Amino acid sequence: MTVADLKPGDRAVIKGWLTDSPPIRLMELGILPGTAIEVVRFAPLGDPIDIKVRGYHLSIRKEDASQIVLIDSFSA
Amino acid sequence: MAVSQSHSSSRRVALIGNPNVGKTTVFNLLTGMRQKVGNYPGVTVEKKTGRMEGDVPVEIIDLPGSYSLSPKSLDERIAYDVLSGHLAGEPRPDLVVCVVDASNLERNLYLVSQVLDLGIPTIVGLNMMDAAEEAGLSIDIPLLSERLGVPVLPMSASRNDGIGKLKYQIRKEELAPVLDRQWTLMSAVEVEVPALIEVLATEAPKVPERQRFIEVLQCLTSDTMLDYWTKWAPEFQKAVQAVRSRLQENKVPYQQAEVIGRYGWLSPLVAQVVTRKKDPGAASVSDRIDSVVTHRVFGPLLFALLLLLIFQAVFSWATPLMDVIEHGVVLLGSLARDFFPASMATDLLVDGVISGVGNVVVFLPQILLLFFFLGLMEDTGYMARSAFIMDRLMSRVGLGGGSVVPLLSSFACAIPGIMAARTLANPRDRLITIMVAPLMSCSARLPVYTLFIAAFLPTGTVLGLITFQGLAMFSMYLLGTVMAFVASLVLKKIVFKGETSFFAMELPPYRMPRFKQIFWRMIDRSKAFVIRAGKIIFGMSIVLWGLARFPVADLSPEMASVRMEADQAYSVQVDSLMSLGKSQTEASELTGKAMAATYHSINAAESGYLIEHSFIGMIGHGLEPVMRPLGFDWKISAGIVSAFAAREVIISALATIYSVGDVDEDSPLLREKLKADRYPNGDPVYTPLVAVSLLVFFVLALQCMSTLAIAKRETNSWKWPAVMWLYMTGLAYLFSLIVYQGGTALGWG
Numbered sequence: 078m079t080v081a082d083l084k085p086g087d088r089a090v091i092k093g094w095l096t097d098s099p100p101i102r103l104m105e106l107g108i109l110p111g112t113a114i115e116v117v118r119f120a121p122l123g124d125p126i127d128i129k130v131r132g133y134h135l136s137i138r139k140e141d142a143s144q145i146v147l148i149d150s151f152s153a
Numbered sequence: 154m155a156v157s158q159s160h161s162s163s164r165r166v167a168l169i170g171n172p173n174v175g176k177t178t179v180f181n182l183l184t185g186m187r188q189k190v191g192n193y194p195g196v197t198v199e200k201k202t203g204r205m206e207g208d209v210p211v212e213i214i215d216l217p218g219s220y221s222l223s224p225k226s227l228d229e230r231i232a233y234d235v236l237s238g239h240l241a242g243e244p245r246p247d248l249v250v251c252v253v254d255a256s257n258l259e260r261n262l263y264l265v266s267q268v269l270d271l272g273i274p275t276i277v278g279l280n281m282m283d284a285a286e287e288a289g290l291s292i293d294i295p296l297l298s299e300r301l302g303v304p305v306l307p308m309s310a311s312r313n314d315g316i317g318k319l320k321y322q323i324r325k326e327e328l329a330p331v332l333d334r335q336w337t338l339m340s341a342v343e344v345e346v347p348a349l350i351e352v353l354a355t356e357a358p359k360v361p362e363r364q365r366f367i368e369v370l371q372c373l374t375s376d377t378m379l380d381y382w383t384k385w386a387p388e389f390q391k392a393v394q395a396v397r398s399r400l401q402e403n404k405v406p407y408q409q410a411e412v413i414g415r416y417g418w419l420s421p422l423v424a425q426v427v428t429r430k431k432d433p434g435a436a437s438v439s440d441r442i443d444s445v446v447t448h449r450v451f452g453p454l455l456f457a458l459l460l461l462l463i464f465q466a467v468f469s470w471a472t473p474l475m476d477v478i479e480h481g482v483v484l485l486g487s488l489a490r491d492f493f494p495a496s497m498a499t500d501l502l503v504d505g506v507i508s509g510v511g512n513v514v515v516f517l518p519q520i521l522l523l524f525f526f527l528g529l530m531e532d533t534g535y536m537a538r539s540a541f542i543m544d545r546l547m548s549r550v551g552l553g554g555g556s557v558v559p560l561l562s563s564f565a566c567a568i569p570g571i572m573a574a575r576t577l578a579n580p581r582d583r584l585i586t587i588m589v590a591p592l593m594s595c596s597a598r599l600p601v602y603t604l605f606i607a608a609f610l611p612t613g614t615v616l617g618l619i620t621f622q623g624l625a626m627f628s629m630y631l632l633g634t635v636m637a638f639v640a641s642l643v644l645k646k647i648v649f650k651g652e653t654s655f656f657a658m659e660l661p662p663y664r665m666p667r668f669k670q671i672f673w674r675m676i677d678r679s680k681a682f683v684i685r686a687g688k689i690i691f692g693m694s695i696v697l698w699g700l701a702r703f704p705v706a707d708l709s710p711e712m713a714s715v716r717m718e719a720d721q722a723y724s725v726q727v728d729s730l731m732s733l734g735k736s737q738t739e740a741s742e743l744t745g746k747a748m749a750a751t752y753h754s755i756n757a758a759e760s761g762y763l764i765e766h767s768f769i770g771m772i773g774h775g776l777e778p779v780m781r782p783l784g785f786d787w788k789i790s791a792g793i794v795s796a797f798a799a800r801e802v803i804i805s806a807l808a809t810i811y812s813v814g815d816v817d818e819d820s821p822l823l824r825e826k827l828k829a830d831r832y833p834n835g836d837p838v839y840t841p842l843v844a845v846s847l848l849v850f851f852v853l854a855l856q857c858m859s860t861l862a863i864a865k866r867e868t869n870s871w872k873w874p875a876v877m878w879l880y881m882t883g884l885a886y887l888f889s890l891i892v893y894q895g896g897t898a899l900g901w902g
Binding site for chain 1: 220221223225257258260263374406408409413440443444447449450453537540541542544545546657658661662
């Protein structure tokens with residue numbers, strides 16, 4: 078499951094990235110393995126997404142969100 | 154060598170912080186109006202410095218807002234280069250003030266931890282304490298200061314709280330050194346560091362000892378920084394390269410080592426320092442506003458309404474002011490003509506200098522109004538929401554949501570539109586936006602559209618509802634917009650191909666606008682326009698005046714005799730009136746009135762003759778063979794050349810060429826003259842097809858030196874304005890050619 082699969086109001090914890098070279102900028106903004114993330118809302122046309130991470134709101138596109146893998150809630 | 158050292162006696166203080174943390178407010182409060190704006194040599198990044206009042210001279214350098222010192226953009230590269238002393242003529246600062254958002258501490262401290270690794274004395278300005286308190290956060294400031302090893306000053310810059318203490322701390326005689334690095338990289342990377350520091354120290358001994366670690370780290374993670382050392386320390390560069398390949402082979406994610414290491418230190422630190430008094434799940438005021446503002450239905454609706462308001466303001470509220478300025482310029486010109494004797498110098502003063510200044514100042518009302526609204530949107534946090542709402546639509550044409558406002562502003566005028574593109578963080582998006590903005594039909598095209606549509610396109614309605622002429626006007630706007638989208642797609646695919654970008658935009662909490670800040674920025678932007686672009690516009694105005702004025706041709710014998718006859722008639726009339734007992738003054742006045750029309754038409758005919766034989770006229774004749782396939786004769790060509798100063802100039806240029814004196818676009822006289830004009834073989838010069846071809850040319854061509862001047866300023870090079878002019882002129886020629894030749898082939902000519 079990735080961040081792109083979440084619905085508004087869902088919370089999850091990040092496991093890692095699908096790609097070997099994740100965008101460092103997103104990591105610098107605080108999106109790291111072990112970080113808690115909440116999807117707040119989608120933009121009116123469904124993209125981008127408003128997520129809450131480390132206490133602030135960040136907007137990312139679904140395309141990038143689909144690269145961020147989540148920890149399976151059952152095994153967490 | 155690469156590291157500049159400080160020599161001057163004044164203390165150099167660098168101000169740095171994430172975007173949206175109130176850094177500019179702090180800068181303004183520290184320096185007041187004692188600010189200077191320039192550019193860093195060779196790059197588009199704006200350099201802002203200011204002086205702080207007091208006994209000890211303090212120079213404050215406002216660095217561009219940055220999330221990180223590992224450069225991802227030109228702005229961040231400059232921030233790192235200034236802090237590390239990599240720029241020639243920019244010595245390493247003596248002190249760094251890091252402005253951080255107290256309500257968003259963890260991410261903000263990431264940048265602080267990077268600054269600490271430079272080894273420069275540092276102060277942390279813990280800004281937005283009010284917002285943090287509102288959010289129910291309590292911060293143990295003494296503990297934070299102890300853990301970071303630097304002074305931490307709580308403040309709320311928007312309320313002017315805590316600035317006094319910051320000033321005091323900046324002026325302090327002794328600057329406390331910072332602690333040694335308190336965090337570590339993943340061990341596989343950490344073990345490589347000491348040897349690399351050794352190589353760097355030997356090869357580039359001028360790099361301060363405390364700075365060596367971060368230089369090594371930057372090279373490990375960033376290719377641009379690695380390239381930088383190829384010149385200054387090739388052995389070091391090779392050593393880093395070797396370490397990189399070794400780590401790559403062993404599958405060590407070394408690019409991520411810095412981020413993981415720093416957050417590994419910061420996360421527990423923040424957990425220790427910050428206590429939450431409120432339930433973090435509770436919706437904040439900002440969240441509640443967002444549920445309306447970014448709502449599926451209300452969001453776009455609200456945005457559309459706001460745009461309509463801005464559009465209305467820039468389009469029509471600015472008009473009275475612009476009229477006042479235009480009339481003022483005309484008045485000033487006629488006063489000058491009354492005051493100075495008629496001469497070449499007076500002509501230069503009135504038609505060159507005064508109207509040149511007028512060409513610059515006339516844009517100020519639009520620029521001020523637009524930047525008022527942009528300031529309001531940015532200051533409240535709405536700008537980020539507008540980009541959030543529009544991003545999906547704009548991404549289809551290769552742009553992002555942030556380009557909507559600059560492009561729509563360009564409907565009023567491309568100059569404030571191009572300046573508004575500064576709000577875009579992604580340099581590629583910003584450049585594409587600048588490049589396509591002049592395709593949006595600006596208000597200067599409107600008089601040209603009005604004249605030619607009213608004169609040559611049929612009246613009547615389509616489906617009994619929309620007038621044909623209205624539809625034509627709408628088509629002009631549509632054509633420009635569609636071409637702007639096409640151009641941005643092409644630019645993205647061809648010029649910037651292969652550059653991947655991703656989108657990450659902070660949605661800062663809503664805030665009350667601070668009008669003082671907005672006012673400051675309106676002044677700042679206007680100054681930038683007047684001083685930088687103004688010089689070029691002013692110079693070009695004088696050149697164009699010279700082209701239209703020289704060479705001064707001798708009037709043809711017929712013209713000379715017409716004037717002589719009029720002069721004779723004048724003196725005969727004056728004499729006869731005087732013989733009837735009128736004084737000489739009275740007689741001259743009466744005769745002057747009676748013959749005003751005669752002289753007006755003589756003057757107009759002479760100006761028409763002079764302009765035909767001026768350089769502009771020659772260029773028009775010279776261009777005729779090239780322009781004929783578009784349906785344009787030499788007069789239109791000359792008009793187009795003179796309209797290079799500004800599009801609306803074509804109307805007064807045509808009026809001069811057609812010898813009708815000063816008129817505006819609604820003048821029936823000019824319309825009739827245009828309609829009556831014939832080629833020697835009797836064909837009309839203007840047919841509806843020629844008019845459409847000319848309209849299309851005006852939609853697409855870049856005939857505005859002010860746009861070129863501002864594009865030069867914003868991109869800091871002549872390359873992009875040159876590309877802009879060439880592609881737009883090419884498009885204009887091509888489309889006019891298709892319209893005219895296609896139309897002629899179909900028998901519409």
